[in-house]
Amino acid sequence: MLIHPWDAARSTAEWQRWLAAHDFGQLAVNGLPGEPPFVQPTHFAYDPSAGGEFGEAVAHLARPNPLWPALDADPHVVLSVVDDYAYVPGPWQALPGAPAEHATPTSVYTAVQLRCTAHVVDDPEEKAALLNRQVGHFQPPGLSATVAVGEVPYGRMLAGIRGIRLEVIGVRAKFKYAGHKPDEVQDRIASGLAERGAPGDAAALAGQRRRRQEA
Incomplete structure (x- = not known):
């Protein structure tokens, strides 16, 4: 993922705040030799x-x-989360004095990739x-029983799943909201x-406004 200086996270706290409100992403696992x-796609609970x-x-x-053999072979993965995105037509990006029909369309979005x-x-x-951590994150208080080995209602289901702890060793975060454009363009x-x-x-508008206010 290309990250220009004006799109980069300004601090660890910025991407962590954003991730706290975005808990569904795509887990990318290296394929076995000869396989892609x-x-x-998965829900996850992130704890900074x-x-x-x-x-x-x-x-x-x-x-x-089917991903378990690949994950067992290579535990290095990427959890990718993308949201707050929108398509921006070319004329919205036209520089002052330039023909609107000559401007280039783009996308705005936030992307956080956890290695x-x-x-x-x-x-x-x-x-x-692990499941209780997830339930505590997603479920409103009092609406779910505690997960316990050998106890109803979830104990018998534990054999049918495998848990994953994702130890984050690196982060790439991008907040692409035309932050390098003149104020006139950003206003447009x-x-x-x-x-x-x-x-x-x-x-997307909320993301753009926040970035401008915090600049």
Whole structure:
């Protein structure tokens, strides 16, 4: 992923705040020799205080998932999360004094890629603890029973899954919101997103406004 200086995260706290509100991504696992990578959509729970410098994410997948042999062979993976995106028509990007029809269209978005070392969790007690971390993140309080080995309702299901602890060892974060463009252009993009109101436009506009306010 190309990251220009004006699109880069300004701090670790910036991408961690964004990731705290985005907990669905794609886990990319290197394929076995001669095979393409596996890309697995998955919910995950990220904890910046767990693990090492960059925190840890946890997830789980069904035992029959075909990616396990590849993950066992190579635990180096990438968890990719992209959101708050929108298409920007060329005229919105026209520089002052330039013909609007000559301007180049683009996309705006946020992308965070976590480079991780994956640790497969098969011990029943450890899987139960991992699932409780996920349940605690996603479920409203009081709406789910605790996961415990040998106990209803989830204990008997533990054998059907494998847990994954994703130890984050590197991060690439990009906030692409035309931050290098003149104010006139950024204002035009903001107005266009607000007026169009297509799916995703409000989130993209919020991302652009936040970046400008914090610049």
